[in-house]
Amino acid sequence: MKVGSGKPDFVRAMVAEDMKTGKWGGRVHTRFPPEPNGYLHIGHAKSICLNFGIAAEFGGKCNLRFDDTNPVKEEEEYIRSIIEDVKWLGFDWGDRLCFGSDYFEQMYEWAEQLVKAGKAYVCDLNAEETREYRGTLTRPGEESPYRNRSVEENLDLFRRMRGGEFSDGSRTLRAKIDMASDNLNMRDPVMYRILHAAHPRTGDKWCIYPMYDWAHGLEDSIEGVTHSICTLEFENHRPLYDWFLDELGVYHPQQIEFARLNLSYTVMSKRKLLQLVEEGYVKGWDDPRLPTISGMRRRGYSPASIRNFCGRIGVNKFNSTVDIALLEHCVREDLNKSSPRVMSVLRPLKVIIDNYPQGQVEELKAINNPEDASAGMRKVPFFRELYIEQGDFMEEPPKKFYRLAPGREVRLRYAYYITCTEAIKDADGNIAELHCTYDPATRGGDSPDGRKVKATLHWVSAAHALPAEVWLYEHLFTKENPDDAAEGEDFKSNLNRNSLEVLTGCKVEPSLEGAAPLSRYQFERMGYFCVDPDSLEKRGLIFNRTATLRDTWAKIQKQQQSR
RNA sequence: UGGGGAAUGGUGUAAUGGUAGCACGAGUGACUCUGGAUCACUUAGUCUAGGUUCGAAUCCUAGUUCCCCAGCCA
Numbered sequence: 001m002k003v004g005s006g007k008p009d010f011v012r013a014m015v016a017e018d019m020k021t022g023k024w025g026g027r028v029h030t031r032f033p034p035e036p037n038g039y040l041h042i043g044h045a046k047s048i049c050l051n052f053g054i055a056a057e058f059g060g061k062c063n064l065r066f067d068d069t070n071p072v073k074e075e076e077e078y079i080r081s082i083i084e085d086v087k088w089l090g091f092d093w094g095d096r097l098c099f100g101s102d103y104f105e106q107m108y109e110w111a112e113q114l115v116k117a118g119k120a121y122v123c124d125l126n127a128e129e130t131r132e133y134r135g136t137l138t139r140p141g142e143e144s145p146y147r148n149r150s151v152e153e154n155l156d157l158f159r160r161m162r163g164g165e166f167s168d169g170s171r172t173l174r175a176k177i178d179m180a181s182d183n184l185n186m187r188d189p190v191m192y193r194i195l196h197a198a199h200p201r202t203g204d205k206w207c208i209y210p211m212y213d214w215a216h217g218l219e220d221s222i223e224g225v226t227h228s229i230c231t232l233e234f235e236n237h238r239p240l241y242d243w244f245l246d247e248l249g250v251y252h253p254q255q256i257e258f259a260r261l262n263l264s265y266t267v268m269s270k271r272k273l274l275q276l277v278e279e280g281y282v283k284g285w286d287d288p289r290l291p292t293i294s295g296m297r298r299r300g301y302s303p304a305s306i307r308n309f310c311g312r313i314g315v316n317k318f319n320s321t322v323d324i325a326l327l328e329h330c331v332r333e334d335l336n337k338s339s340p341r342v343m344s345v346l347r348p349l350k351v352i353i354d355n356y357p358q359g360q361v362e363e364l365k366a367i368n369n370p371e372d373a374s375a376g377m378r379k380v381p382f383f384r385e386l387y388i389e390q391g392d393f394m395e396e397p398p399k400k401f402y403r404l405a406p407g408r409e410v411r412l413r414y415a416y417y418i419t420c421t422e423a424i425k426d427a428d429g430n431i432a433e434l435h436c437t438y439d440p441a442t443r444g445g446d447s448p449d450g451r452k453v454k455a456t457l458h459w460v461s462a463a464h465a466l467p468a469e470v471w472l473y474e475h476l477f478t479k480e481n482p483d484d485a486a487e488g489e490d491f492k493s494n495l496n497r498n499s500l501e502v503l504t505g506c507k508v509e510p511s512l513e514g515a516a517p518l519s520r521y522q523f524e525r526m527g528y529f530c531v532d533p534d535s536l537e538k539r540g541l542i543f544n545r546t547a548t549l550r551d552t553w554a555k556i557q558k559q560q561q562s563r
Numbered sequence: 564u565g566g567g568g569a570a571u572g573g574u575g576u577a578a579u580g581g582u583a584g585c586a587c588g589a590g591u592g593a594c595u596c597u598g599g600a601u602c603a604c605u606u607a608g609u610c611u612a613g614g615u616u617c618g619a620a621u622c623c624u625a626g627u628u629c630c631c632c633a634g635c636c637a
Contacts (some may be wrong), residue, residue, distance in 0.1 A: 007577060007585095035637050070636065127635050136633055138565045172635055182566040184633050193635035212637045236567055236632050257568085259630090264574080270637095312586070314576045318569045319630055326575070326587050336600060343597095371600070402598070411596060445596050456596045525597045552598040 009315035028060025036078035038270040049310035065098035071199040085293040122157035140180035265475035300530025300546030305334040344508040348387035350433040383461035402454035417442040465507035468541040
């Protein structure tokens, strides 16, 4: 599957160069290595598209690998969701579903090898002492008093660590590198810590667990990865990645770092997403307002639109924030071509066609998708009583308002021209219903006398419409950069209070009867909507708004108001 | 103030010594049975200062700004 568009980014250029020089024997093997401690988000999608995309483009392979080396943070549920999300995005790892934990035994043997070579030692410093000995950014560290234990003692202690003799945090296995290194990662990094915790996959077999720096390169090496693509913050870790593999003398992949994705008006860090979920600011990991893959799926994003987005944003080595408008553009672009049109009234206003025969029903032909002739036609019922959108009528229309008003004629899409004769108000002075007349000669929506109208409205038959609930979403945050908060406040203070608006009493076209969960539609003139998975079991039809359509009138209104 | 990275329109990205291009956004207009879509046009950029060169986003020097690193997280 071709994911990228146009010119190769610097990673692809590197891979292409390696193919030319035969560095890896003509092989390309990447991996997507999530830690199962949260749900995947659009930032991960960038990495997924990069890794799987490169493999596909160069005739290579890409593994899905869980970097599950920390049992206290990782859960089965996350593994399940990650598998589902990567698959949904359209990628295939074949039989290469891998787990770092499957290599624990091999990693342990390699650790013993380093101990025997005098390159690793058991250290009795606790966490706080370790930190003190490490020094600071500008001051070199000091060597641990346990640094020069004999190989025999280290081996004995390390085996007893594995055997469960010692308590959590009481000892570590450390690489013996250089406490004076400018790179803090090289100041005798911890390889193993003691953690008497059950692991989702290995149960209680282990009470020592490998650290990322020790484990990751080994996982890549074992799997025969050629290009180990990770994010920028690991650039400082590459010397360590290389050191372990070199000291072991094993197959040595190349680590390449790229910048993670930032998106305006949202947050991407797992920590912040977890906080929003746990503290109830959103309804769960799959809340449609979240940039999680599951949230976007529920919102109505298509896998193709996400892949397309990832191909457009590029890959680089500097931090940047992509305008969320580009993401929205990508969904609209895809959904415009693929989604069936339907007429739904979100905020209904009753219309009575006074001169339309009582009890009569006509089935009018409507086009399912003007962008796709193969989508065919459908019938929509027309009736004496209808609903139109409240916003499509104004008693005193301002300039540039083309829609219905007293005495004005408009077209009902695929139906008739109607003219408003009277607006009935309720006790509070709100418009309660409209009386109109229709012109029978305009059946289907065209006037034989060539008469033009300025507006075409969507509508539903009051007798046939289905009730529905529609959830409208706006950006989760009011600020482009949610972290831009006042003194003493954090990103949560920038949460958009209007990010969700629940509309009840909506009226949707009868053809939507039994619409499948997650199916996507364009509600004409209103936007793209997706059937919420909770729909059927709970309160009947529920739709999530994926994106609005471009709304020229809303723009004019805004301009008029700001004047 | 140690080390490692990086700077191109509002935003994201091309141009590897030879016309600064594309996309999103914004604006204007055309068209339209979705004020949708589509199409056309416009807008706006090489971090700064020197230098090399016929010619610099690209090479050199100095500076500025931003990001990452002091978890027994990944």
